[in-house]
Amino acid sequence: MDIQWENIIKFSMSPIEIVIRGTLTYWFIFILLRLAGRRDVGSLGIADLLVVVLIADAAQNAMAGEYKAVPDGMVLIATIVFWSFVVDRVAFAFPIVRPFLMPPKLCLVKDGQLQRRAMRRESITSDELASELRQKGVEDISEVRRAYLEPDGSVSVIKNTGE
Structure with missing residues (x-):
């Protein structure tokens, strides 16, 4: 051989x-x-x-x-x-x-309100978003000032400051 x-x-x-x-x-x-x-x-x-x-x-x-x-x-x-x-x-x-x-960031939550049009555009369910928010330490959506779907597919969260 x-x-x-x-x-x-x-x-x-x-x-x-x-x-x-x-x-x-x-x-x-x-x-x-x-x-x-x-x-x-x-x-x-x-x-x-x-x-x-x-x-x-x-x-x-x-x-x-x-x-x-x-x-x-x-x-x-x-x-x-x-x-x-x-x-x-x-x-x-x-x-x-x-x-x-590279896709731009996409706002999924604004002042505690789901941005359903953006979620629909990316086929993200409320349950999927809730799961991502829980992983970021968010229990209730009212705690979120902004949540973004980032270009890499991750979700970033800006919480309300408690004012």
């Missing part, structure tokens, strides 16, 4: 094709998830999850031999990491494009 090193370290497809495939896949999934909303209340952000899933899949293909060579997987992983880095940097450097790349 001989190891065929040439098959392991030689590209089995054009690196340019791998970069194009990786770029198209990244942007398709990014846009799809961005349009789908932030249904991931209190969990990882969509972009974080996207990068983890794509890297895991790309690495699995390279290791399992679905690609013919390891460098194929390496180029795809580098492409995915590159786009993740670019999206973060562009959102930081150019505030005008930030709303397209």
Whole structure:
């Protein structure tokens, strides 16, 4: 049983094709998830999850031999990491494009009142929001001055000052 090193370290497809495939896949999934909303209340952000899933899949293909060579997987992983880095940097450097790349915070509670339109837009039930508020130490919604769904899917709470 001989190891065929040439098959392991030689590209089995054009690196340019791998970069194009990786770029198209990244942007398709990014846009799809961005349009789908932030249904991931209190969990990882969509972009974080996207990068983890794509890297895991790309690495699995390279290791399992679905690609013919390891460098194929390496180029795809580098492409995915590159786009993740670019999206973060562009959102930081150019505030005008930030709303397209990262959703703005969304007010869910205002002066103790549920903002049902915002909740409906993100498909958040009253029970889910109540659970998030309890985790923040809020027993009654009247204690909340503002509660926001943050871009990463977490809920932040500003309590009334007791005036």
